[in-house]
Amino acid sequence: MSQDSSEPAESTATEDTEESDLIRARGGDSDVFDRLVAPLRRELHAHCYRMLGSTHDADDAVQEALLRAWRGLARFEGRSSLRSWLYTVATRTCLDSIESRGRRALPIDLGPSSDRAVVDDTPVTDVAWLGPYPDVGLGDGRAAPDARYEQREAVELAFVAALQHLPGNQRAALLLFEVLGFSAAEIATMMDTSTTSVNSALARARVVVTKRVPAPTQQQTLRAVGDARLREIVSGYTTALEHGDGDALVALLTEDVTWSMPPRPHWYHGIDAVTDFAVRVPLTGCGSWRHSTTTANGQPAVGHYLWDEAAGAHLSWSVTVLALRGERISELTSFIGPEHFAPFGLPDSLP
Structure with missing residues (x-):
């Protein structure tokens, strides 16, 4: 009984502390501002990744958004929560980036699959490629109970790739509503538009995403498979690769498996083409x-290292994200390039 009766007092005390900190931050105390935004950095970063499809772009967007928020803090009147206001600033920062940079792609977006291995496939550097997301520490966030997507579902590769096919306003509306649980009216205020426009953007976005995102989600599949069996599958894959065992690898794949390797443009679809590659x-x-092994986009992933004679070590080569069916x-999806390793806390080389 005493515990329950103390909750309103504790809540009021927390609100009073936040309000006091906001006053100090508005007065120019940057340390207090950093303390206020620190608990929100992770979820803001995930939001920016969903919007932009790149961990590095998300880094830049969060930094720019927090700089804009700090500079504009005096104009924050407290009509909404600090979290809502920061999402407003972050979303608008991402929309500015989308307008100037366009969308990110996977090889499947650029052309048909290849029937046979392209041995001399070379990277394409004039395409903005989708990148993997290090999801360690990504929790359930503070979305409303009726938000459609869980936080990990909303960073799955298929979902983020589908988002890239939406105009910026539709992308933002869908994420703010379906992932973060803001109301259409709140989103209209955040995006400086009407509720009718938000609802229209949501309807259009849902059509595109529904067509492009397979069911069940990877989170649902992984829960059904279970941790122990998942470890066996990943171990079987890595062992087959390191031992050069084609039969063992093929036994792990679906008949309609796909394999792509951005920034290399060719990709493969179906067991015959993937086996040949x-x-x-x-x-x-x-x-x-x-x-x-690691996790990326809420899915099992593997950091691969390839032997380099000159270095006398296995050097970082690709981060491969696996999707399962059953x-x-x-x-x-093998994201080739050593630049992908640091965000995952993976070493540059292995013996």
């Missing part, structure tokens, strides 16, 4: 592999 390139044509791998 796997046997001719990573299993026999690349040399010695090592790996470190207990088989239905999609492999």
